Amino acid sequence: MTTDPRTLADRLLSRDRDAVAEALNLTDDQRPERQAAALKLLDILEREAPFPGAARIGITGAPGAGKSTLLDALVRELRPRGETVAIVAVDPSSQRTGGALLGDRIRLRSGSSDPGVFIRSMAARDRLGGLSDATHAGVTILALVFDRVFIETVGVGQSEADVSRLVDTLVFVANPGTGDVLQFMKAGLLELPDIFLVNKADAGPIAERTVSELESGLSLGERSDAAWTPPVLLTSARDGSGVHQFVEALDAHRRHLQNDDRISQRRGEAARALVIGALQRRYGSFGLQQLGGLASLRSRLAEDPTPSAFTRIARLGAEIEEALRKSD
Missing domain, CATH: 3.40.50.300 (P-loop containing nucleotide triphosphate hydrolases)
Known part of the structure; x- marks a missing residue:
């Protein structure tokens, strides 16, 4: 089944309830091609919501x-x-x-x-x-x-x-x-x-x-x-x-x-916590060291809040994996 992230995002942004189940199933699908589509969808939603x-x-x-x-x-x-x-x-x-x-x-x-x-x-x-x-x-x-x-x-x-x-x-x-x-x-x-x-x-x-x-x-x-x-x-x-x-x-x-604007501050903190938590669970403290450690990661997230949290997780995860491959 092929899902176009842009089309699905437009349906959600227009409050189409029929699109909800399809989007949730996409984000919970662990197949690589579906995860890639889910990442694109979530990136659009975070930027345009x-x-x-x-x-x-x-x-x-x-x-x-x-x-x-x-x-x-x-x-x-x-x-x-x-x-x-x-x-x-x-x-x-x-x-x-x-x-x-x-x-x-x-x-x-x-x-x-x-x-x-x-x-x-x-x-x-x-x-x-x-x-x-x-x-x-x-x-x-x-x-x-x-x-x-x-x-x-x-x-x-x-x-x-x-x-x-x-x-x-x-x-x-x-x-x-x-x-x-x-x-x-x-x-x-x-x-x-x-x-x-x-x-x-x-x-x-x-x-x-x-x-x-x-x-x-x-x-x-x-x-x-x-x-x-x-x-x-x-x-x-x-x-x-x-x-x-x-x-x-x-x-x-x-x-x-x-x-x-307390709500904006709270959600910004939540997005950074999501990224840090996801990377810690997947790669542990040794993985975070490939990014310079936890303090360095916090600074990077604070300096550039533009990308969506889900895009950050994917990009930083790829950076950690590349560093680990080079160290082998």
Whole structure:
């Protein structure tokens, strides 16, 4: 099957939903000729996509926190407003096939037959809870066609750091009375989320105590964005209480990022982190030494931000491989 990247890009840029599945399948195809076409497609999309485009929102938290039920409630809240929604569920991966083990594990009653809702399950490859390069590519594609893109990950430590570099707003969903908050604080990840959500408000005093724990923990830490104080919200995804306030908090953070061009800075940092992370995973520290080391690589990325992140990965990867061949 031959895919013309320019034609496919034009369809996506015109918000053609029928082009989404074809583009996602292309970027997840590991055959060399398909990967070359995917690279051309992503390069066009990164250069020509309207800015800032769709809101990119990460939803993370331990298994059982109610993330999928929350997403169902968000769809019920957003669709009557006329907003379209895309959801990426990042699954653990099969070590043998590299595919998602759980398939489309989000079963949204509210969006199962709605053309304004798109659900895609993507594998984390060999990174438990982390994000594969295909996830980054998928978000780039979905953000062109849908109004909001949600990325749901299993909160096992690595995912919070990974997804925070991919999204505009990171939401941590806490499960009352399970020790999630304490573990999150011990892992030093409390400074990452932009919004904290205590789900299952019907748990009563236990849920309220979890809210207090989070608020106390936030008062002890420092954040890179001192101008934003993360709200701690109490919701019940099951009956929808607090979901409207949650959407208001998402919109407030979006407005905050658009002030003083914070969103541009955040996405630039995310693009550089994507390049560095991809090269580190593929070639290790020895490979990065072929580029002069990590500090040298950071300087090169900061000096010339023009190429797309995916083009940078390909070019720098080729440079590393050429240096390694010469050293043999």
